[in-house]
Amino acid sequence: MKSLTRSYCWWETIDRDIEELSRDCCECARVRKNPVEVAPHCWERASQPFQRIDIDFAGPFLGLYFFVIVDSYTKWPEVKIIPDMTTDTTIDRLREYFVTYGVPSIVVSDRGVQFTSDQFQAFLKRNNIMHKMRAPYHPATNGQAEWFVQTFKDKLKALKCERKAVQFELYKILMAYRRTAQLESHHQSPVTTGKSPSMLVFGRQMKSRLDLLVPVNAQENSSREEGGNVRRFAINERIAARDFLGSAMAVRDSN
Template identity: 50%
Template sequence: MDVLDVYALETVNMLPVKASEIQKETSKDVDLLKIVQALEKGTDLEKLGLQNHEFTLSHGILLRKDRVVIPEALRDRVLKELHAGHIGIVRMKGLGRNYVWWRGMDRDIENAVQSCKECSRFQNNPRPVPLHHCEPTVEPFQRIHIDFAGPFLGHNFLVCVDSHTKWPEVFVMNNITATSTIEKCREIFSRFGIPQMLVTDNGRTFIAQEFQEFVKANGVIHKRSVPYRPATNGLAERFVQTLKQALRKTNLTKNNVEMLYKNFCFAIVLPRHQS
């Protein structure tokens, strides 16, 4: 098996359809069959409105560069998987472009999101104009924003978002005491380093003496949002709302909560950090 075969197999294994299904449906797809026949005969793909160097054929499966070309009969299943976390159009396009391609894929993604009943049901009201903007950061983990989501369907979540990279960290919390929160902050700091500034709201956890002593001992500047205006901690607030929306649209239980929120975070960060 050559390098191309191995890469194609690894990519297909990430999809909700089997390689045998892609091979079978490709052979029956009128439009894709034209590409296959052109590649097999070595004829010009530009006549089909395509670039010659972009397409390859591996055991009956078409690849456009490093993306699997999906036959029309299988596209709904792929779209359903891409939208499993009920992410928005931009993130769904970013995720899809890492693995698959077909003509009009962007349009199909837009239609899938706009026609999703669950997404329409939980659509946020228009956001108010931000009260103020924090100074831009120049390096990762210079400033982080943390907040709690919950209690939500019986679960509390601690959300941490890096201001510079927008990288999220989410933890399921048994409680939201200062002690438990400090424990998770230590875990975050041990992996990413101690931030210069920590932004929170005025929740009792964050104003507790124990938490105040923790941030002070680590030399972290603790900035709290304006009282009665939690939206001033906008970065964390927005991610909390996005997380809540995604989890509302899933069948959240005690047994699958960790898997669901990790899948959501994966869908959020992959398009942003893939290179």
């Protein structure tokens, strides 16, 4: 919240006001986690975007199942509402992901039957993907996906989201998360980057309705509407213009 707010406005007590707003939110307090007892062990950071991805399932939650994919390097999250948690569905959603972002080198998951099945292992082998699985009975070792699963579930709970509105609210959560810088203050995140996922993926910040708060001068607006640079002519300058109602070129004064 602080990061996004400072991107558009500032006042003297901005940090304190935002902290008080968050602390006094009853719905956020109900789903807030207890302080971490010990510092979690972090995976070695990937060297480039979409080199290593963390995957996990969530659900049933509000009667729905979710497939979560988080890129280790950029923290770019994908959440898909799925009909079931079978191996076929898992492979299908990963293929869709690979088409968009490319084939990763490493996939990190838990030891669910979908991930340990011969079919899934053959799928990874065909794509030359190394499979790393977290330690049994210790979900925190799959930190990226596990942490984001809890994040978006907490957000949906805080919003008192109904099942019919889950997809819409999920879009808003993903938009906000992808635009927010992963700062050191986010102590629950396994590894921080100091930049937003969209900056690391696209090299620019994703545009949202918040950007409407930034004023744009009239000349820039005019150029955008025209689709490029605006040509200007001096008074009485002679120009050649095509007359689409006739068959010849007309030479006119620009009075």
